[in-house]
Amino acid sequence: MHVIELDVRIFEHPVPLEKAIAAFAALTQGEVLHMIHRKNPLPLFDILGKQGGRYRSYEDENGIWHILIARDPAVDLESLDV
Amino acid sequence: MEQAPPIGVILRFFLMVPFFGVLFSLFMFYSGSDMLVPHGPSAAAAVHLLFLGVIAMAMTGSLFQMLPVLAGVVIKVPTRHATAVHLLLTTGTMMLVWAFISFEPAAYALAGLLLGSAVFWLALLMLPPLLRQRDAKDTVRGMQIALASFAVAVLLALAMLYMFAQGEMSVSHEAIRASHYSFALVGWMGMLIIAVAFQVIEMFYVTPPYPGFCKKWAWAILFASLMLKMIWLIFSLPYAAVFDTFIAVTLLGFAVITFRRLSQRKRPVADATVWFWRMGMALLLLAVLGWFCYTVSGESALIPMMLVAYGGFALSVVFGMMYKIVPFLVWFHLNSQGYFDAPVMTEIISPKRAKLHVYLALMSFLFLFGSFEFDVLLPWAALAMLLSFMLLGMNLLSAANVYRRKRKSGTPMDLSAFSDMSMKS
Numbered sequence: 233m234h235v236i237e238l239d240v241r242i243f244e245h246p247v248p249l250e251k252a253i254a255a256f257a258a259l260t261q262g263e264v265l266h267m268i269h270r271k272n273p274l275p276l277f278d279i280l281g282k283q284g285g286r287y288r289s290y291e292d293e294n295g296i297w298h299i300l301i302a303r304d305p306a307v308d309l310e311s312l313d314v
Numbered sequence: 315m316e317q318a319p320p321i322g323v324i325l326r327f328f329l330m331v332p333f334f335g336v337l338f339s340l341f342m343f344y345s346g347s348d349m350l351v352p353h354g355p356s357a358a359a360a361v362h363l364l365f366l367g368v369i370a371m372a373m374t375g376s377l378f379q380m381l382p383v384l385a386g387v388v389i390k391v392p393t394r395h396a397t398a399v400h401l402l403l404t405t406g407t408m409m410l411v412w413a414f415i416s417f418e419p420a421a422y423a424l425a426g427l428l429l430g431s432a433v434f435w436l437a438l439l440m441l442p443p444l445l446r447q448r449d450a451k452d453t454v455r456g457m458q459i460a461l462a463s464f465a466v467a468v469l470l471a472l473a474m475l476y477m478f479a480q481g482e483m484s485v486s487h488e489a490i491r492a493s494h495y496s497f498a499l500v501g502w503m504g505m506l507i508i509a510v511a512f513q514v515i516e517m518f519y520v521t522p523p524y525p526g527f528c529k530k531w532a533w534a535i536l537f538a539s540l541m542l543k544m545i546w547l548i549f550s551l552p553y554a555a556v557f558d559t560f561i562a563v564t565l566l567g568f569a570v571i572t573f574r575r576l577s578q579r580k581r582p583v584a585d586a587t588v589w590f591w592r593m594g595m596a597l598l599l600l601a602v603l604g605w606f607c608y609t610v611s612g613e614s615a616l617i618p619m620m621l622v623a624y625g626g627f628a629l630s631v632v633f634g635m636m637y638k639i640v641p642f643l644v645w646f647h648l649n650s651q652g653y654f655d656a657p658v659m660t661e662i663i664s665p666k667r668a669k670l671h672v673y674l675a676l677m678s679f680l681f682l683f684g685s686f687e688f689d690v691l692l693p694w695a696a697l698a699m700l701l702s703f704m705l706l707g708m709n710l711l712s713a714a715n716v717y718r719r720k721r722k723s724g725t726p727m728d729l730s731a732f733s734d735m736s737m738k739s
Contacts, residue, residue, distance in 0.1 A: 242520065242580055242581060243520070243581070244518060244519055244520050244579075244581060244583075245517055245518045245638070245642075246641070246642055246645065246659045249645075249646075250645070250658050250659065253649055253654060254654075257654040257727060270520070271517060274383060275318075275383070275642075275646055278318065278646075278650060279646070279649045279650050282650050282651075282652075283649075283650075283652055
C-alpha cells in the first residue's frame with residue numbers, strides 16, 4: 233500500500249480543500265492519501281462521500297487532524313497506522 | 315455539511331445585496347444631506363435600506379449556509395423556507411422604505427406585517443435547533459443571541475410601527491427606539507459578526523485563535539448590557555449609558571484583537587477579504603471612538619458619523635465574507651457533483667476585481683466621512699458606493715455563471731473505477 237502525504241496545515245482556506253480534492257481525484261489502486269490538517273475538514277467529507285471516496289479522520293494529542301482517504305475498497309483504513 | 319442547502323438558497327439572498335446596495339446609492343443621490351439628519355425620515359429610510367436590505371440579507375443567507383457547518387443544525391426543505399423568508403424580507407424592506415418616505419399609515423402596517431413575518435419565520439426556523447445544541451459555546455451561543463436579538467429588535471420595531479400607523483407616540487417611544495437600534499446593531503449584527511469571526515478568522519487566515527476569555531464572555535457581556543439597557547431606558551433609570559460603555563469596550567476589544575490576529579497570519583498574503591476585514595475593524599474602532607467622543611462632548615453631529623462608521627464596519631465584513639463564501643459554494647457544489655476540473659476558488663471571482671471593490675468601498679466611506687464637512691462630497695460618495703455595489707453584482711453574477719456553465723457543458727468525472735461501494739468511518 234502506498235501512502236501519499238499531504239500536509240496542508242500552513243495553507244489558508246480554501247487551499248487545503250482544493251489540494252485534497254485534486255489528490256483524491258488522482259488516487260490509484262492501493263493508494264491512500266494521508267492529509268494532515270489543523271481542522272477536521274467537514275466539507276471535504278461531504279464531497280468524498282458523494283464521489284465514492286472513503287475516509288477516516290482522527291485528532292492526535294497535539295490537536296493535529298489526520299485524514300486518511302482512499303478510493304480503493306480493498307484498502308483497510310481502520311488498520312492503517314500513520 | 316452533508317445537509318448543506320442547494321447553492322440557490324444562499325445566492326438568492328446574496329444577490330439582493332448589490333440590488334439593495336444600488337437602491338441605497340441612488341437614495342443617497344435622491345435625498346442628499348437629508349440622509350445625514352439624525353432621526354429624520356430620509357435617514358430612517360437609508361438606514362433600513364442598508365441594514366435590512368443589504369446587511370441583514372447577506373447575514374440571513376450566510377446563516378442558511380453556516381448553520382449546518384458550524385452548528386450542526388439541519389434545516390429541512392431549505393429552499394421552501396429560504397423562498398418565504400427572502401420574499402418577506404425583500405418586500406418588507408421595500409415597503410418600510412416607502413413608509414418612511416410617504417408617511418402612509420397603511421405602508422407602516424404592511425411593512426410591519428411583512429418584516430415581522432420574515433424575522434419570526436427565521437427565528438422559529440433556526441432558534442429551536444440552535445438552542446437544542448448540546449454544550450453550545452462560542453460561535454453557536456453567539457448565533458443564538460444574534461437571532462434572538464433580531465427578534466427582539468423586530469418586536470420593538472413593530473411597537474413603533476404600530477404607533478406610526480396610529481399616528482401617536484407613546485411616552486416610551488425614545489426608550490423603545492434606542493433599545494430597537496441597540497438590539498439590531500449590536501445584538502444582531504455585532505454579535506453575529508463576532509460569533510462568526512471566532513470561527514472564520516482562525517480558519518480562513520491561519521491565525522492563533524481568539525483568547526478563551528474573549529470567546530467565553532463577549533456574548534454574555536453584550537447580551538446582558540443590551541437587556542439591562544432596555545430595562546433602564548423603559549423605566550427611565552439613571553446612568554443607562556453605563557451599559558453602552560460595556561458594549562463599546564467589548565466592541566473595541568474585538569476590533570483590536572481581530573487586527574492583531576490578522577497581523578499574526580502564518581502566510582501574510584493579503585487578498586481582498588483580508589483588506590475588507592481590516593477596513594471593517596478600522597471602521598468599528600472609529601464608531602467606538604466616535605461614541606466615546608459623543609459621550610464626553612454631547613456633540614450630536616457625531617451621531618451620524620458613528621452610524622456611518624458602524625454601517626461601514628458591518629458592510630466591509632459582509633463584503634469580505636461574500637468573497638470567501640461565494641467562490642467556495644460554487645467550487646463545493648461543482649466538486650460534490652463530480653466536476654473535479656471546475657475552476658479553483660481564486661479563479662471563480664477574479665482577485666483583481668475583488669481588490670477593485672476594496673478601493674471603491676474605501677473611497678465611498680472616505681467621501682461619506684468627508685461629506686460631513688463638505689456637502690459637495692456626498693454625490694461622490696454615492697457614486698463610489700453605486701460603482702462598488704455594481705461591481706459586487708457583476709462579481710457575484712460571474713461566479714453564478716461559472717456554476718451554470720459548468721453544469722451545462724461539463725461532464726462529471728467518473729470515479730467509479732474501483733467500486734461503487736462507499737463506506738465512512
